[in-house]
Amino acid sequence: MQGGATTESRLARAIIMTVGLGFLALFLVMPLVVVFGEALKEGLAAYRDAIVEPDALAAIRLTLLVAAIAVPLNIVFGIAAAWAITKFDFPGKSLLITFIDLPFSVSPVVSGLIYVLLFGAQGWLGPWLEQHDIQIIFAVPGMVLATVFVTFPFVARELIPLMSEQGRDDEEAALSLGASGWQAFWHATLPNVRWGLLYGVLLCNARAMGEFGAVSVVSGHIRGETNTMPLHVEILYNEYNFVAAFAVASLLALLALVTLVLKSFLEWRYDYHGKGSGH
Amino acid sequence: MSIRLDNIGKRFGGFSALGDIDLEVEPREFLALLGPSGSGKTTLLRIVAGLEFPDSGRVFYDGEDITDLKVADRGVGFVFQHYALFRHMTVADNVAFGLTVRRRRDRPPRAEIRDRVQKLLDLVQLGQLGARYPAQLSGGQRQRVALARALAVDPKLLLLDEPFGALDARVRKDLRRWLRELHDRMGLTSIFVTHDQDEALELADRIVVMDHGVIEQVDTPQKIYDEPASAFVFDFVGESNQLPVTVSGGRARLFDRPLALPEGTATPGEGPARLFFRPHDAEIVADEAGALPITVTLARPNSGTIRVEGRLDALERLIEIDAPMGDAPQVGARIAVRPTRARLYAGTGAE
Numbered sequence: 133m134q135g136g137a138t139t140e141s142r143l144a145r146a147i148i149m150t151v152g153l154g155f156l157a158l159f160l161v162m163p164l165v166v167v168f169g170e171a172l173k174e175g176l177a178a179y180r181d182a183i184v185e186p187d188a189l190a191a192i193r194l195t196l197l198v199a200a201i202a203v204p205l206n207i208v209f210g211i212a213a214a215w216a217i218t219k220f221d222f223p224g225k226s227l228l229i230t231f232i233d234l235p236f237s238v239s240p241v242v243s244g245l246i247y248v249l250l251f252g253a254q255g256w257l258g259p260w261l262e263q264h265d266i267q268i269i270f271a272v273p274g275m276v277l278a279t280v281f282v283t284f285p286f287v288a289r290e291l292i293p294l295m296s297e298q299g300r301d302d303e304e305a306a307l308s309l310g311a312s313g314w315q316a317f318w319h320a321t322l323p324n325v326r327w328g329l330l331y332g333v334l335l336c337n338a339r340a341m342g343e344f345g346a347v348s349v350v351s352g353h354i355r356g357e358t359n360t361m362p363l364h365v366e367i368l369y370n371e372y373n374f375v376a377a378f379a380v381a382s383l384l385a386l387l388a389l390v391t392l393v394l395k396s397f398l399e400w401r402y403d404y405h406g407k408g409s410g411h
Numbered sequence: 412m413s414i415r416l417d418n419i420g421k422r423f424g425g426f427s428a429l430g431d432i433d434l435e436v437e438p439r440e441f442l443a444l445l446g447p448s449g450s451g452k453t454t455l456l457r458i459v460a461g462l463e464f465p466d467s468g469r470v471f472y473d474g475e476d477i478t479d480l481k482v483a484d485r486g487v488g489f490v491f492q493h494y495a496l497f498r499h500m501t502v503a504d505n506v507a508f509g510l511t512v513r514r515r516r517d518r519p520p521r522a523e524i525r526d527r528v529q530k531l532l533d534l535v536q537l538g539q540l541g542a543r544y545p546a547q548l549s550g551g552q553r554q555r556v557a558l559a560r561a562l563a564v565d566p567k568l569l570l571l572d573e574p575f576g577a578l579d580a581r582v583r584k585d586l587r588r589w590l591r592e593l594h595d596r597m598g599l600t601s602i603f604v605t606h607d608q609d610e611a612l613e614l615a616d617r618i619v620v621m622d623h624g625v626i627e628q629v630d631t632p633q634k635i636y637d638e639p640a641s642a643f644v645f646d647f648v649g650e651s652n653q654l655p656v657t658v659s660g661g662r663a664r665l666f667d668r669p670l671a672l673p674e675g676t677a678t679p680g681e682g683p684a685r686l687f688f689r690p691h692d693a694e695i696v697a698d699e700a701g702a703l704p705i706t707v708t709l710a711r712p713n714s715g716t717i718r719v720e721g722r723l724d725a726l727e728r729l730i731e732i733d734a735p736m737g738d739a740p741q742v743g744a745r746i747a748v749r750p751t752r753a754r755l756y757a758g759t760g761a762e
Contacts, residue, residue, distance in 0.1 A: 301495035304462055308482050308489040309509035309564055319512070323499040 167385050170378035182376035183383070190356040191364035191380070197272070198347075198360060199340040202279040206336050209280075210287025211329070215321070218295040219303065232288050235281055244278050244349025251277075270352030275360065278346040283339045290332030294325050331398045338391040342384055412473055412567040412600045413438050414459060419468035421454055421624075428454045429624045432468070436602065441594050443615035444604045447647065451624040452604045453572055459602060460570050461485045472568070488561030492573040494553045496545040502556050503528050503541035509564035531559040534593075551582040558590075562597070569594070571603035575610060587614055608648045612636065620644050642756040645687040652693075652730050652750075654686045654703075654723075655759060663755065665726075671701030673750055679757035688750035690718065693732040695746050702747035705730050710739045721746065 251268040306316035344362040368377035414436040421429040444452040457463035461482035535555035575583040612632040628640040639645035656663045705721030717739035
């Protein structure tokens with residue numbers, strides 16, 4: 133049988149697939165197995181104890197709190213930025229597009245240091261904040277700020293290509309029928325981008341809960357107070373408390389797995405809807 | 412509703428999209444904005460609608476200056492080129508949209524909205540399809556949903572951007588006739604944008620021919636076709652033959668050959684000019700003197716006549732004429748052609 137131009141020989145295909153799958157197993161599946169293996173090494177009881185321990189619970193609560201503030205903020209910022217960029221022409225537009233990518237291109241540690249520099253005791257606003265008894269660095273507000281910064285691009289990046297592809301026709305149609313700007317957004321824009329938005333929110337949330345670098349810089353690592361889950365894992369690990377460290381880490385791994393499943397589902401919906409519309 | 416445009420100008424960056432447009436539209440008129448792409452016709456329509464704002468000039472509805480009024484407050488019906496139906500809503504919800512977004516005190520009760528939507532769907536002959544989604548409809552059906560949606564807010568003015576552009580030829584022809592009937596029956600004033608001259612000639616009461624952001628001619632279809640005001644209009648509307656000539660002493664010459672022009676052909680001033688005539692405004696003559704000698708390259712039937720194509724000897728240029736059936740010359744034959752109706756426009760067309 134004559135193969136097409138892109139059909140490789142059987143051997144080449146086997147080699148490529150082995151390399152691909154081997155890489156996947158070595159770098160993705162194995163760590164996952166190790167995390168759960170180590171976490172459950174001393175049985176379910178030890179696993180349970182590590183998670184319900186007060187400091188661990190505090191870390192879980194704080195992680196959820198930070199995400200619960202950062203994600204909604206970034207939904208609003210992301211939609212606003214995408215809306216402004218795709219529906220209006222204004223000076224400085226390309227600059228804004230570049231800045232949206234900044235958190236991706238800058239090291240998370242630097243992102244954290246920016247806030248220390250700004251709000252820390254030796255920072256620009258430090259003295260003023262101290263006078264008014266407002267603590268941002270080494271406290272929850274700083275961690276929220278750092279997380280917001282790091283996770284800012286997810287929603288905006290997801291929406292910008294989608295919204296620019298869809299153009300302004302639908303909004304204009306809504307407006308011409310007497311809708312207010314808000315109604316046009318709610319009834320025409322948002323439904324068109326809802327799957328993309330959900331996808332962005334999902335990734336944003338995963339990163340918000342898993343962020344280590346930036347949060348680590350501004351947190352101060354106060355046990356039970358300013359430790360998120362990733363920070364808590366690090367502390368436990370450095371204390372040679374491996375079972376507890378991996379137990380908490382397994383929760384983060386679970387979050388990743390759930391995110392992946394939801395992401396695949398959204399991609400499937402997204403595609404399905406994108407193609408069926410016949411616009 | 413009557414519309415008056417006063418000195419409308421619009422620029423996009425350094426590009427002048429519209430320059431000093433003056434136009435009046437009579438109540439109940441069906442007006443076509445005709446021109447090639449980039450002629451500014453869509454921009455003009457969007458300015459009338461309030462989707463775009465002019466840099467200079469004013470827009471009047473019924474004598475009232477509404478230049479600064481937003482599209483949402485103008486109460487016009489706008490049909491978009493690609494329909495812009497809301498994909499996530501049923502056909503009925505799409506049509507109801509203009510009513511459901513009204514403030515509570517202006518909004519009709521739900522039952523009344525339902526009745527009106529049903530009436531509109533019946534009007535556009537889609538009475539059974541209210542529960543469908545736009546993706547489940549054909550192009551022609553979507554177009555009619557878009558129209559019903561625009562009519563739901565009871566507009567006096569209906570604006571349509573390339574309304575038949577995305578439809579196949581058969582559907583287009585049916586929809587045209589149907590739209591014209593609807594316009595007359597509902598007593599609307601309508602303006603539509605098109606690049607299709609047949610559409611404009613068949614449908615409109617008057618045609619506005621535009622090019623490069625200015626109006627070339629505003630007239631009835633008959634006058635646009637018979638008395639094009641400029642070389643551009645002659646060229647753009649209908650089929651035409653075009654020859655570079657020189658006018659001197661009230662006579663036209665093609666190179667050194669004198670041309671016998673039909674009686675009553677107005678001649679522009681001395682100098683280079685362009686001669687235009689339509690294929691059906693020419694005859695084959697026996698005498699070459701003052702006529703155009705051509706060598707026939709093609710002869711084929713063309714709705715009731717024979718379309719003859721020939722190469723003009725002096726020029727690498729094809730001439731097309733319509734000869735009566737049964738009297739067609741053979742391919743390769745040398746014949747002489749004389750325009751029976753023609754127009755001359757000053758200039759070479761290169762400026």
